[in-house]
Amino acid sequence: MAQKNRLQFIILGLLNIESKTGYDLTKAFDSDIGEFWTANHSQIYPLLKKMEQEQLITHHEIQAGPKLVKKSYDITPNGKELFEKWLKEPSEADNSHDEFILKLYFIDSKTSPLLPEMINEQKQARQEKLNHLKQQMKDKFPTEKTKQNQNGHYNVLKHAIQRENDYLKWLDEIK
Amino acid sequence: MAQKNRLQFIILGLLNIESKTGYDLTKAFDSDIGEFWTANHSQIYPLLKKMEQEQLITHHEIQAGPKLVKKSYDITPNGKELFEKWLKEPSEADNSHDEFILKLYFIDSKTSPLLPEMINEQKQARQEKLNHLKQQMKDKFPTEKTKQNQNGHYNVLKHAIQRENDYLKWLDEIK
DNA sequence: TATTAACATGTAAATAATTACATGTTTTTG
DNA sequence: CAAAAACATGTAATTATTTACATGTTAATA
DSSP, X not given: OOOXXXXXXXXHHHHHHSOEEHHHHHHHTTTTGGGTOOOXXXXXHHHHHXXXXXXXXXXXXXXXXXXXXXXXXXXXXXXXXXXXXXXXXXXXXXXXXXXXXXXXXXXXXXXXXXXXXXXXXXXXXXXXXXXXXXXXXXXXXXXXXXXXXXXXXXXXXXXXXXXXXXXXXXXXXXX | OOOSSHHXXXXXXXXXXXXXXXXHHHHHTTTTGGGTOOOOHHHHHHHHHHHHHTTSEEEEEEEOSSSOEEEEEEEOHHHHHHHHHHHHSOOOOOOOOOHHHHHHHXXXXXXXXXXXXXXXXXXXXXXXXXXXXXXXXXXXXXXXXHHHHTHHHHHHXXXXXXXXXXXXXXXXXXX
């Protein structure tokens, strides 16, 4: 969907923490952020260019190897302003695009032969995701103290875990 | 995002229930389906044309008024086959794009002055949605018998209600 | 009966996102 | 030290989605 340029705000938010390269940003979507947003490098690099033109970010170069020069992007005052403004705006509740739910909608009979396998498959997938999230929680927030530092990340992870738990509960109910 | 043509399958699924016009399909996204997918008429009409070319659907004309001729679309055997195939495929767990979660991720301090208002605003929005969903449930499934007919729709609505309930619970926890 | 709202169907332009194409560097490991 | 994996950065083509443009009909209502 043509979203409201939320990716731009994610990039601003990540750069607001610290300077990052395009590759760093791309990787962020494989781990933390990936839990609730996706983006490819082919979307990120052009957007960084555009955002730099709009003076939301700048970059400085880093000699990373004998031949490799990396661009590390930094947020500008303009960028910070836009980011803070976004944070304060009301958030739109996006519809979660869940393909399983979509399919379920079309299965009207409680006794459809498709149902049991579909539910089991989904249960397994969700259980795997839940395990992965719990492991993440263990790795990233081993002590109470660590939760203080990155409360945002902690809350989001906690939410994801709860979401998967609730999803599994619901799957048990419909079977 | 460039999804995997899920809209096509939604249309096939809806036409598999009964013949519908482009307008009927559009309206479906304002009510039931709208709970977990969005689409505009400007996306639907061209797609119907494309799907007809691909012989997944056909149409017949209905004289609806003295001047108004409506096209009502019907699923073809090809369309049914493709739809059934899709139903049987494993479902991908799409990431729910939740702007509030996104913002929360970037608020690291538990004592941020932004938090209380953000949470309250979100709580209110979710509560409103929950009320709306509960009303829908009452309207569409007033008796046990009605749940038997459209079990898919019932399950999905039940899921949406549970999701909002859980979301509210989580919002209470993070405040 | 004039106005408005809802019905009804399209196209165009712009933006967002995925997949594929393309290339080169650095680190790890067998 | 050769190969593979991971690092690193882009562009191109295609598809998906939204917003805006455009037009006409029918039903409800004031």
